[in-house]
Amino acid sequence: MFEIVAHPIDAALVSAAVANATTGATVTFIGTTRDHNDGRTVTRLEYEAYREMALAEMRKIGDVATQRWPIAAIAIVHRIGVVPIGEASVVIAVSAAHRAAAFEACHFAIDRLKEVVPIWKKEHFDGGEVWIGSQRGQPFAGGSKAPDG
Amino acid sequence: MTVHLRFFASLRERLKASAAERTLPDGATVGELWTALCRERPDLEPLSKSISFAVNREYVERDHRLADGDEVALIPPVSGGA
Numbered sequence: 001m002f003e004i005v006a007h008p009i010d011a012a013l014v015s016a017a018v019a020n021a022t023t024g025a026t027v028t029f030i031g032t033t034r035d036h037n038d039g040r041t042v043t044r045l046e047y048e049a050y051r052e053m054a055l056a057e058m059r060k061i062g063d064v065a066t067q068r069w070p071i072a073a074i075a076i077v078h079r080i081g082v083v084p085i086g087e088a089s090v091v092i093a094v095s096a097a098h099r100a101a102a103f104e105a106c107h108f109a110i111d112r113l114k115e116v117v118p119i120w121k122k123e124h125f126d127g128g129e130v131w132i133g134s135q136r137g138q139p140f141a142g143g144s145k146a147p148d149g
Numbered sequence: 150m151t152v153h154l155r156f157f158a159s160l161r162e163r164l165k166a167s168a169a170e171r172t173l174p175d176g177a178t179v180g181e182l183w184t185a186l187c188r189e190r191p192d193l194e195p196l197s198k199s200i201s202f203a204v205n206r207e208y209v210e211r212d213h214r215l216a217d218g219d220e221v222a223l224i225p226p227v228s229g230g231a
Binding site: 031032033034047048049050052053054078088089090110113114115116117118119120121122131132 | 155158162222226230
């Protein structure tokens, strides 16, 4: 299951999609919108995707994970549009006969997703908004430079 | 030849467009395309080190030669996931 959706993600459905009678372990990573980042109070995140390429890159991550670890299945679902505080932007579920492979493959998948999948998040915070990834160093756009400013 | 450009996120906002068509000399590279864009929009120049490129949905280096009809995406630093 590799999907990009514009609605809330049901993590239980994603976990269920990878589990079967042969799997003794399912590891599910849920990434959610945090209310703070880099000294700013975050009010919401907004995601944009290059949909066709993002899905292709997600599938490639799945292929690499399947080649490197003895896993049974992997599912990656990413949400686009506004993702409010506390809600999931991404869910990755990996199943395997045993837990070590499931943990390692899931860790790899989220780390890799954040490196290569063409999806961007725009952070809305008290005082402005900024696309994450484009800055070098300190935040700008009206926010304070002090961590607790 | 004509290529189809796609812009996303910060670049889309800066250019106020999500897509554009561009005519280039046959055999032009991605790097030459970027140079041409920067000539028209000097405000893109500082982004040079942080933009990646994809042709037909695969990441490429700047020496990649383009072909007629290629879809070229200009990819700012990605930030998927939570």
